Amino acid sequence: MNNELKISGIVLSGIAAALILIPIFASDTTIFLTTENGGTPQSCAPENGLVLAQNLTDLCDVTIISPVSNQIIQYNGSQWVNVNQASFTNETTTCNNIGSGVILCAGDNVDIKTVTALSGIQITNDSNTVYFANTGVTGLVASIGISINASTGVVTITNTLPESTVCTNQGIGIQVFKDGNCNFRTLLGSPDISITQGTNEITIDYNGTLSSESTVCTNDGHGTGIVCNGGNVHLKGIASGSGITITQNGTDIIVTSNAINESTVCSGQSGNYNIVASSSSGNCTFKNLVAGTGISLSSNSTHITITNTSPEDTQCSSAGGTSIIKTSSGGDCDFKGLTAGVGLTLTSNTNDNNYKTNFANGTSISITGTTTQTFTNTAPESTVCTNLNPTGEGIYVSGNCNFKKLLAGSAISLSSNGTRITITNDKPCGDLSDNNGNGVSDDICITGEISAGTGMSLTVSGTKVNTNFVNGTGILITGSAAQTFKTNFANGTGVTITGSTTQTFSSSCANTGSGEAVCESSNNINSLIAGTGITIADTTGDLTITNSGAVKICNAVADGGETTLTCTFSPTTFKSFVMKSSFTSTQADTWVLRFNADSGNNYTIRSSTNGGADATSGATGNYATVTIVANQWYHYNFDCKEPLSTQEKHCYGFRVTSANGSANADARVEFASKWANTASVITDTELVRTAGTGTMTAGSFITVWGVSQ
Numbered sequence: 001m002n003n004e005l006k007i008s009g010i011v012l013s014g015i016a017a018a019l020i021l022i023p024i025f026a027s028d029t030t031i032f033l034t035t036e037n038g039g040t041p042q043s044c045a046p047e048n049g050l051v052l053a054q055n056l057t058d059l060c061d062v063t064i065i066s067p068v069s070n071q072i073i074q075y076n077g078s079q080w081v082n083v084n085q086a087s088f089t090n091e092t093t094t095c096n097n098i099g100s101g102v103i104l105c106a107g108d109n110v111d112i113k114t115v116t117a118l119s120g121i122q123i124t125n126d127s128n129t130v131y132f133a134n135t136g137v138t139g140l141v142a143s144i145g146i147s148i149n150a151s152t153g154v155v156t157i158t159n160t161l162p163e164s165t166v167c168t169n170q171g172i173g174i175q176v177f178k179d180g181n182c183n184f185r186t187l188l189g190s191p192d193i194s195i196t197q198g199t200n201e202i203t204i205d206y207n208g209t210l211s212s213e214s215t216v217c218t219n220d221g222h223g224t225g226i227v228c229n230g231g232n233v234h235l236k237g238i239a240s241g242s243g244i245t246i247t248q249n250g251t252d253i254i255v256t257s258n259a260i261n262e263s264t265v266c267s268g269q270s271g272n273y274n275i276v277a278s279s280s281s282g283n284c285t286f287k288n289l290v291a292g293t294g295i296s297l298s299s300n301s302t303h304i305t306i307t308n309t310s311p312e313d314t315q316c317s318s319a320g321g322t323s324i325i326k327t328s329s330g331g332d333c334d335f336k337g338l339t340a341g342v343g344l345t346l347t348s349n350t351n352d353n354n355y356k357t358n359f360a361n362g363t364s365i366s367i368t369g370t371t372t373q374t375f376t377n378t379a380p381e382s383t384v385c386t387n388l389n390p391t392g393e394g395i396y397v398s399g400n401c402n403f404k405k406l407l408a409g410s411a412i413s414l415s416s417n418g419t420r421i422t423i424t425n426d427k428p429c430g431d432l433s434d435n436n437g438n439g440v441s442d443d444i445c446i447t448g449e450i451s452a453g454t455g456m457s458l459t460v461s462g463t464k465v466n467t468n469f470v471n472g473t474g475i476l477i478t479g480s481a482a483q484t485f486k487t488n489f490a491n492g493t494g495v496t497i498t499g500s501t502t503q504t505f506s507s508s509c510a511n512t513g514s515g516e517a518v519c520e521s522s523n524n525i526n527s528l529i530a531g532t533g534i535t536i537a538d539t540t541g542d543l544t545i546t547n548s549g550a551v552k553i554c555n556a557v558a559d560g561g562e563t564t565l566t567c568t569f570s571p572t573t574f575k576s577f578v579m580k581s582s583f584t585s586t587q588a589d590t591w592v593l594r595f596n597a598d599s600g601n602n603y604t605i606r607s608s609t610n611g612g613a614d615a616t617s618g619a620t621g622n623y624a625t626v627t628i629v630a631n632q633w634y635h636y637n638f639d640c641k642e643p644l645s646t647q648e649k650h651c652y653g654f655r656v657t658s659a660n661g662s663a664n665a666d667a668r669v670e671f672a673s674k675w676a677n678t679a680s681v682i683t684d685t686e687l688v689r690t691a692g693t694g695t696m697t698a699g700s701f702i703t704v705w706g707v708s709q
Contacts, residue, residue: 335669574706587694592622623673
């Protein structure tokens with residue numbers, strides 16, 4: 001619209017210059033007078049008719065002072081005077097604003113209706129352009145190629161994808177455009193009109209002798225026309241766009257916004273987070289969405305996408321005791337139900353489960369307390385036990401009737417029933433037979449007290465009591481009346497026995513091997529002392545030496561060219577393993593560490609690089625992985641725990657990446673890995689290439705130590 005108004009201004013200016021010489025447009029105050037004799041006019045108001053003047057100066061209202069070539073005459077309000085011509089030859093017409101709005105023309109001889117700003121519209125102009133601004137319409141939505149800025153109170157609508165058409169001269173006359181992307185009509189001259197153009201302007205001159213103005217002003221556009229009072233200019237129409245209504249009256253063209261009374265009200269739904277910051281006068285301000293921890297935001301032209309970047313990965317495990325976990329997978333944990341057993345009641349509440357004992361008072365039992373319960377015997381045992389005969393052997397010991405057991409000795413047998421214990425003498429008096437064949441009676445029948453003295457030579461009631469000793473290990477007994485006890489030792493390997501009364505045992509210790517000497521001398525043996533990682537256990541006849549520290553249980557070294565390196569060992573009693581590996585490859589490959597050739601998704605890894613934030617990888621096929629730089633060495637060190645074969649295996653360790661040169665620090669990655677296998681013990685670990693074409697360099701190795709707990 002602004003371009004149309006600019007062009008209209010140019011046309012008006014040119015046409016107005018051409019019309020200035022048309023006599024019919026002279027001021028109504030002009031009077032044409034002459035004198036009869038060519039001298040001073042007879043009267044400026046003759047009574048009869050109109051007298052023609054021979055010279056301009058003969059006219060009463062014309063004053064010519066020192067005329068020069070190309071001057072024109074111009075009415076100054078009281079007289080016609082000679083003046084220099086301005087932009088156009090003999091042009092003296094002024095473009096009038098006959099309304100009360102902003103003037104549309106820059107200067108011509110046509111009176112143009114003004115454009116008046118109503119509510120919501122602001123109109124400004126400069127020397128060539130009239131500008132319309134929407135100041136009261138809200139709720140405008142920018143579509144593709146349009147941006148809207150209302151920050152200063154004036155709504156500015158900008159075409160961010162302007163039309164790129166190249167301008168061409170559509171007519172056959174002289175082109176009226178300098179540059180731009182619109183096709184303009186050309187201006188055509190006539191026998192009475194000449195058109196010339198410079199770099200920045202077009203000059204239209206009237207060079208004819210038209211006696212009267214007969215041009216009709218028409219609207220060449222499709223909108224509401226700018227209606228002119230006269231002239232020979234075709235004006236483009238003003239078309240109403242979206243939200244704009246154009247009306248006209250006798251003096252003005254009125255551009256009205258249809259959306260002045262914007263009544264939009266924004267509000268949030270009850271009970272939810274309200275994203276509306278404010279809502280006033282149809283303007284809605286919304287709160288920004290800020291991504292919190294584990295949330296990312298993205299948007300396009302139609303929607304905002306909120307993404308959970310840290311999805312649920314909860315793993316449930318039992319901290320000890322009987323596990324209540326049934327399954328744990330994909331962040332979901334299923335727990336076993338709880339069933340109340342004997343003496344317990346179980347109540348399920350909204351936030352907790354309530355366990356209570358369900359004991360009832362039994363016979364002679366009183367239960368008190370709610371948090372801590374006390375069991376009281378209301379009829380305690382009152383029995384008192386004593387040994388009735390103070391001179392005999394008491395069978396009552398102490399306490400609430402604690403009795404000694406009865407053991408049957410030689411020739412004694414014991415039996416019992418529900419009421420009594422029977423003690424029976426299996427060798428009654430009178431049975432003095434020699435069952436052992438040693439010439440003496442096996443048994444002694446004593447009816448009174450007997451006291452055995454040294455050598456046990458005792459006569460009771462005329463009966464001789466003899467000892468019944470037999471040879472024991474290392475003891476030799478001789479004699480019948482008086483018995484002699486002697487040792488019965490013989491020289492053993494490495495031991496010599498000398499002496500008859502006092503015997504001396506002499507060692508003949510000798511070191512026969514090439515190792516550490518056990519014998520200090522022929523008679524002295526060195527003690528064994530357990531050093532670090534060694535335990536010594538002394539059992540009957542044996543000393544057991546055990547390595548209680550780390551034991552190398554496997555070692556695998558690459559010859560070069562391998563894509564897999566496995567360190568295998570037999571199942572052991574070790575509960576902890578130290579695993580070390582150093583390797584490199586000829587290409588930039590991916591290598592992983594596994595247990596027992598298990599490549600399934602049975603591992604979980606938590607790692608941190610150079611002290612950075614933790615990263616996790618669940619349900620993966622290894623307990624460590626790396627994509628290497630060719631011919632750069634990588635070193636692993638893991639401490640792995642295997643409490644039971646039925647429990648998951650946990651490894652903690654790190655990887656160091658060698659960086660050559662003193663100026664380059666090595667890189668490190670810390671690991672906390674898990675093998676979720678509860679059916680097998682660890683019997684091997686392997687280093688496997690999973691991507692790439694390189695092979696292992698000679699000298700790469702895996703070593704495993706078993707560590708006792």
